[in-house]
Amino acid sequence: MSWRDIERAMEEADVVLEVIDSRFPDITRSRKLEKMTKERGKNLVIAMNKVDLVPRDVAERWIWRISKEFPVVPVSARKRLGTMRLRRFLKRYSPAVVLIAGFPKVGKSSIINVLKGRHSASTSPVPRSPGYTKGFTKYRIEKGLYIIDSPGIIPPEGSGFEAVVRGAKADLVDMASSLILTASKISPGLLKRAYGVAEESPEEVLSAIARKRGFIFKSTGELNLSEAAKVLLEDFYRGKISFFMIPEKTP
Incomplete structure (x- = not known):
């Protein structure tokens, strides 16, 4: 997955849902993704995943800090905590197509699976241009709300512990x-x-x-x-x- 792939998928989206790790929000946020989203006039929402792994007061401090820039929804896809709230929050933008992106290992796939549920239906490849359809599929979550299920992986960068948290291959x-x-x-x-x-x-x-x-x-x-x-x-x-x-x- 490259930045160009994410950029192509973003063309189809109205909202970008950035998934980050509640244990290390600053490290797992992608300022490049956030800048791309803003430059293209898209809405950005941050899903702070794995919230079950940090004390409540710590999570609240991070939420307070990040929400100065973007809306934040704390969730634990693994424990199914806050996932209905996330769905309701995304419905505020309905009708909308949501692109879900994040570094490896932050739980992006789990968030996608929770939102898709059992009743979602595939509608079409994304984007529609020939040659760019592999790995990108749009799913109808409910009336007026779609998500782009894709590899959506932000290319890891950094070194040392930063590379570990971002799931780099080294x-x-x-x-x-x-x-x-x-x-x-x-x-x-x-x-x-x-x-x-x-x-x-x-x-x-x-x-x-x-x-x-x-x-x-x-x-x-x-x-x-x-x-x-x-x-x-x-x-x-x-x-x-x-x-x-x-x-x-x-x-």
Whole structure:
């Protein structure tokens, strides 16, 4: 998925629904997407997903802060929290076509599935121009409300922990190491409790996971840290281990 693909799909939309991670709203917001939306005169709504993974007061601070720029709806697609509210909010723009976009791993597909429900019906490929239809389909959610179900993935950018949160594809051990170092600073003791390690260093945590899961190279007897890193990253994306950033206090 490229920015050009998102731009083409945006031509068909009236509203852009940007899905972000409630644990790291600033990192998972795409200022480029928001700028593109504004420049094209489209409405933008932010779905703050995974709200079940942060304390209520933290979520409220983020909502207060972001809503100065765009409407924000807190949801948890996984727990089905706030999803009806999101649907009702989007109906305010009816009749409308909604493009849903976000970085990988923020839960965009889950939001799409919740909104589609069981009774939605495919209407047509999007956009209609030949050669641009692959992966883009418009669904009727209810009278006057449609969504574009697409790969809609914002190309990940950044490095270190920022790349982890945005679901970038990079060396697994490097990504897991960035995650471990950040988690140990923001939430000391989290990884010790989760994986039974004495120290929260990247090598200690990954080695512990590898030993526990039996990730060992048969030829050398060495621990397979890449497989361990994959487990750690999936635990993080799915919320099995979770920590969050706190915004500035509201006045």
